[in-house]
Amino acid sequence: MEQLNRSVSKIKPPATIVRSNSSSTLATIQAVAAAAQSENELFTGNRIFGSQGTSNTTANKDHSLTLEMLEPLPPKPVAGIKRKAEETTGARQLTRNPSTRPALVARGTATKKPIGQQRQPLPPSSQQQRTTRPIVRAPLQTQVRQATRPANTTTTTTKTPQTRNMRPSRTPPTAVRASTTTNAVTRGARTIAGSRAMSGAGSLAISRTQQTTAAKARAAQTKSMPSKSTDDDPNSANSNVSEILAKLNLPQKKKRAAWDTKGRLQDMEELTSSLNQMLSKSTNNMNSISTKLESNTAKYSELELVCHGLESTVTAKETEHEELLRKLASTEEELEAIARKHAEEIRSLQSQYLAETNQATLLEERLQQEQNTVQSKLHQVSGELEQQTQESVTLRSTVSTQSSNCLAFESDNRALRLKIERTEEVVLQRDASIGSLEQTLCDSQTFVRELQQKIREEEMTRRKLFNSILDLKSNIRVFCRVLPIASPEATLASIQYPDLEGRDIVLADGAESGTETLPRAKKTLPFTFDKVFQSSSTQANVFEEVSQLVQSALEESNVTILAYGQSGSGKTFTLEGSQDNADQAMGLIPRSVLQLFNTIKSQESNEWSYTLEGQYIEVYNEAIHDLLNTEGPDSTKTLEIQHCSKGKTTVAGATTIELSSPDKIVALLKTAAHNLSAAKSRREERHLHSHCIFTLRVSGKNVMTADSSESTLTFVDLAPSDRPPETGTKDIGVLSRSQSCLSDVFLAIANKSPQVPFRNSKLTSLLQHGFTGNSKMLMIVHISPLQRNIEDSARSLRFATKINSCVIGATPRRTKGS
Numbered sequence: 001m002e003q004l005n006r007s008v009s010k011i012k013p014p015a016t017i018v019r020s021n022s023s024s025t026l027a028t029i030q031a032v033a034a035a036a037q038s039e040n041e042l043f044t045g046n047r048i049f050g051s052q053g054t055s056n057t058t059a060n061k062d063h064s065l066t067l068e069m070l071e072p073l074p075p076k077p078v079a080g081i082k083r084k085a086e087e088t089t090g091a092r093q094l095t096r097n098p099s100t101r102p103a104l105v106a107r108g109t110a111t112k113k114p115i116g117q118q119r120q121p122l123p124p125s126s127q128q129q130r131t132t133r134p135i136v137r138a139p140l141q142t143q144v145r146q147a148t149r150p151a152n153t154t155t156t157t158t159k160t161p162q163t164r165n166m167r168p169s170r171t172p173p174t175a176v177r178a179s180t181t182t183n184a185v186t187r188g189a190r191t192i193a194g195s196r197a198m199s200g201a202g203s204l205a206i207s208r209t210q211q212t213t214a215a216k217a218r219a220a221q222t223k224s225m226p227s228k229s230t231d232d233d234p235n236s237a238n239s240n241v242s243e244i245l246a247k248l249n250l251p252q253k254k255k256r257a258a259w260d261t262k263g264r265l266q267d268m269e270e271l272t273s274s275l276n277q278m279l280s281k282s283t284n285n286m287n288s289i290s291t292k293l294e295s296n297t298a299k300y301s302e303l304e305l306v307c308h309g310l311e312s313t314v315t316a317k318e319t320e321h322e323e324l325l326r327k328l329a330s331t332e333e334e335l336e337a338i339a340r341k342h343a344e345e346i347r348s349l350q351s352q353y354l355a356e357t358n359q360a361t362l363l364e365e366r367l368q369q370e371q372n373t374v375q376s377k378l379h380q381v382s383g384e385l386e387q388q389t390q391e392s393v394t395l396r397s398t399v400s401t402q403s404s405n406c407l408a409f410e411s412d413n414r415a416l417r418l419k420i421e422r423t424e425e426v427v428l429q430r431d432a433s434i435g436s437l438e439q440t441l442c443d444s445q446t447f448v449r450e451l452q453q454k455i456r457e458e459e460m461t462r463r464k465l466f467n468s469i470l471d472l473k474s475n476i477r478v479f480c481r482v483l484p485i486a487s488p489e490a491t492l493a494s495i496q497y498p499d500l501e502g503r504d505i506v507l508a509d510g511a512e513s514g515t516e517t518l519p520r521a522k523k524t525l526p527f528t529f530d531k532v533f534q535s536s537s538t539q540a541n542v543f544e545e546v547s548q549l550v551q552s553a554l555e556e557s558n559v560t561i562l563a564y565g566q567s568g569s570g571k572t573f574t575l576e577g578s579q580d581n582a583d584q585a586m587g588l589i590p591r592s593v594l595q596l597f598n599t600i601k602s603q604e605s606n607e608w609s610y611t612l613e614g615q616y617i618e619v620y621n622e623a624i625h626d627l628l629n630t631e632g633p634d635s636t637k638t639l640e641i642q643h644c645s646k647g648k649t650t651v652a653g654a655t656t657i658e659l660s661s662p663d664k665i666v667a668l669l670k671t672a673a674h675n676l677s678a679a680k681s682r683r684e685e686r687h688l689h690s691h692c693i694f695t696l697r698v699s700g701k702n703v704m705t706a707d708s709s710e711s712t713l714t715f716v717d718l719a720p721s722d723r724p725p726e727t728g729t730k731d732i733g734v735l736s737r738s739q740s741c742l743s744d745v746f747l748a749i750a751n752k753s754p755q756v757p758f759r760n761s762k763l764t765s766l767l768q769h770g771f772t773g774n775s776k777m778l779m780i781v782h783i784s785p786l787q788r789n790i791e792d793s794a795r796s797l798r799f800a801t802k803i804n805s806c807v808i809g810a811t812p813r814r815t816k817g818s
């Protein structure tokens, strides 16, 4: 529409021709030319009539251009709809912004264009004309026709309120007269421009065009004013005619004199004729323009209708758009809620995914391990399969070989079957005999059980007889053991063992005989004991003879084994053994403990249980020392001898160790040997006069019969029997008394003295119960075979012979040879 209005505004209105007088006509032509120049400057930018000497051809060209521009433009409803859509889009964009939404809604139909393209508000007059457009449009056409009317038309202008309003407010005083006519022409142009505005443009551009056109007309008036200062000046009139001719590109006439009024009139008429021709041409053009304007106006009306329809559509769409916006807002809120919910679900799913990923990783690792295991097993199985395949090949070859042999075997089989049949007959016969043998076996087993019962009874009888034999042998027995001498350089005494039973020993006078103890007159000293162990005898040989005595300790007999002999004769070795070659050199004490444990174990079937406790003390200088004390034997702890009513002697305060196993006796002996060695190292003579006593207390209890037994097995390592050196010291008497007291005890027992001096010394007091009641005593006298020890050996043997004659209790003492 703007372009249409612009085209309308470019219509060059014909100048209102005033034919009343030449000066007014000329002024009119000038005004028209100025208006046309202003409009052309406005729309084309080319100055047509702006300068003197511009030809009419140019003006005509400008008119032709104007007419081309007045060609009806194609309607652009699509562009208009597009613009509406753009406006709607802009509105939607604004509406999305809550801050601008109310403004957009409130704007209503006034905001049908983008902000930058909004229509400029029409002036009140234009708005008014817009509402009364059909009414105003007719005057427009009328004006156009009037404007294009031939120049001889007397009517000048049609004044409308719009043209009045557009009239310049001020007019220079010098141009009042000229403007009277010029303003009429100008008003015509303004009327056309106003009509353009009323015809539907209503735009600010048209108003501006009107103003600019008026301004240009005023400028043209101003320019033309000097030449129109007065109509009465002939020179001035002539010059104006020349200027007009020059402007109209007409041939210049010779300047007429002032008095040549007729000539001048003739020129004016010619000029007028030319102008009329031009005006007729313009009128034709204007008619065609009017025709086009009418068609454009009709199109404009159609477009207006379309525009109204589109506006209503836009209004409905905007309402719908607002509704959609509300829905969109609610939907966005729902989407945000759903998005938050989805975010939480995603986080939970992520955590779950991580947990499952970790589990999957662990599972993968475990599966990897299992896969490795399976692969290794598969590899192993593959190896085995290959091996079995090879074996299979071998077996196949073997099978083929065996198949060939099978035939041979089958023939042999037939022969064997015959043999089997015969054998089965034999087997049947033998089964019958086996049945009879099984019956015989049952009879035999019954007989064996009866025999075992008899054996047990016989064992009981044997034990009774054994004790009787021991009693008959004397309950004090004496063995003799000769120390082995390993050194070949040592001079040995002549020792003979005349009897085969090993009970006699004869000390013979050797090369260096003739000493005081063995006078030459007596060349031999025969001794008889219960057993004589030669130098070659072993610890096992000795224990073999002692084991029966040890066994009686489990039958409530107090057994005392005394080791007697000179220093270094082997007393400790016999009792405790040696660490070297421990098993063979094991002494009587560990062997006895081991035997007791074995017997106790065998007695468990008879519901007997035993406990073994051990004490190891030293009697030195009439004092008792605890050899198992961890503080050493010389501890200040005092040990006292206690005699119980049941014939039991104990040492109160001495360390008692329970022997729960045979191994413990070894540790016990080591502890005692260590303490004794330490004590003897402090006093050199101590080892010569100390007596070591190991007491093994055996307590038994029968769980079934509630019987109990208690006995002691005592091992005494007596002080050496060497003749004490006559040093005259005080201790000699004490030490001699300790040994002499033991000798006195034996003498009293041998003489059946009613009073046995047990309490004369600590040693005899401790051994008191070993001499009384159901007690058994064994003395093993040790002698050295060395020639230089012959006197001590003879003395020890004579002392042992005295003891061998003793009898404990009322049992009659057997005599030699009985």
Ligand SMILES: Nc1ncnc2c1ncn2[C@@H]1O[C@H](COP(=O)(O)OP(=O)(O)OP(=O)(O)O)[C@@H](O)[C@H]1O
Binding pocket: 483, 484, 565, 566, 567, 568, 569, 570, 571, 572, 573, 574, 578, 687, 719, 720, 782
């Ligand atoms: N039957 C034997 N076989 C081999 N070696 C023996 C035998 N008897 C004793 N001996 C060795 O003789 C040495 C002295 O023995 P042992 O110490 O037992 O004598 P002893 O009579 O106890 O001496 P003492 O009275 O001075 O203590 C020890 O080295 C011991 O190993």
